[in-house]
Amino acid sequence: MPRTALRAPAASRPAQSAESWRRAALEWIAAHGIAALAIEPLARHLGVTKGSFYWHFRDRRDLLHSALSMWEAHDEAQLAAYTDGSEPAAVRLERFFRATAKQSLTHQVYAALLAEQGDAACLAVLKRVTQKRFDFLGAAYRALGFAPAAAAHQARLTYTAYAGLLQLQKQGIAAPLAGAALDNYVEHLIGVLLKPLPEV
Amino acid sequence: MPRTALRAPAASRPAQSAESWRRAALEWIAAHGIAALAIEPLARHLGVTKGSFYWHFRDRRDLLHSALSMWEAHDEAQLAAYTDGSEPAAVRLERFFRATAKQSLTHQVYAALLAEQGDAACLAVLKRVTQKRFDFLGAAYRALGFAPAAAAHQARLTYTAYAGLLQLQKQGIAAPLAGAALDNYVEHLIGVLLKPLPEV
DNA sequence: TGCGGTCCATACTCTGGCGTATGGATACGG
């Protein structure tokens, strides 16, 4: 562990190796899951040894929490990009749908987090991120004219469909849905999920 | 490992300890995931030792595959109950929705299987089960009057919403949705997912 | 030139789970 840096890390050198550990950890999680995040295999993957790791981090939990914090911040920034704009709700949601449909590291990490149950801190991160996204969807649906209760239900339906598709894609089931097929499906989703509810 | 039983297992005695191992394995998987399925902890949980395990099974893979086969057979039987009936498609689907909404061991195991990536055999089981359920939904939607492509999309939407809800519930996020709230949501789903598509 | 600080390699110990070997206990048939 870095003993309370007495001197600033010499801004000239890169020396951002802690960052690479965090990034590598997220990629590893996305690929193999949280439980599979081990120090020595990751070190081998990076071409270094544990000596490096234990200089930058206290232990495995430290790396895990540190990496997830980084991920959470990134996700919040991502979401904010869709909250700030003052465009109409329908347009914003459509844009959100289309952007979210594309697989990326962020979503893979989310899938891993949702899949395995890590410790309390991991669950807390997962809860915060999920709640933020959920609230975003609920607000969007209300802006679309849904009644509060219906908006909540619709947000839940939309979000669970997102989460479920993530899992299925991750396992290679339900065809990767690339290109035209994906667009086609997204259009279907927009047709079903973004239309005002029929009076029941 | 049982050396090629020279004599039938004396039908008088229960001696079905292999079954208890399988059941316990499924419960353990439902609770802690596939990766966490270990022999010694499970033996401690059962109040026995590894000696018992290695008499009934060759190794960990043996138990895992054996338990999952049992689970798969159970799931197929469950699904068949909704395929056999000659009731109208809409009624059948509604019944399916309501029944599926209740959490149970089967669904927890499915969630675990969907979450972590085990070996090839596990993935094969997962694929078969998913495909069967998916086909069931697709056929039901076609019977409801959906065009083939739309039925496939709708089946995907429905199924991913199911899978996603499973995961969220498993993590204790999105409120367990018990009782009235659950019924309420299921009604919403039926309203959104079981109505014929509006002409787009 | 030597000194402190940064970053990593090497060489341990320790823990937990896997798989094996072997013997003990119980029940049943002859």
Place this chain on the structure above:
DNA sequence: CCGTATCCATACGCCAGAGTATGGACCGCA
């Protein structure tokens, strides 16, 4: 009453990964 088969406990060896201790390479600076 003995032999055999079933089922499980005990006691090992083995291995991978966690965490620790220590030294060494390299750099900036006085």
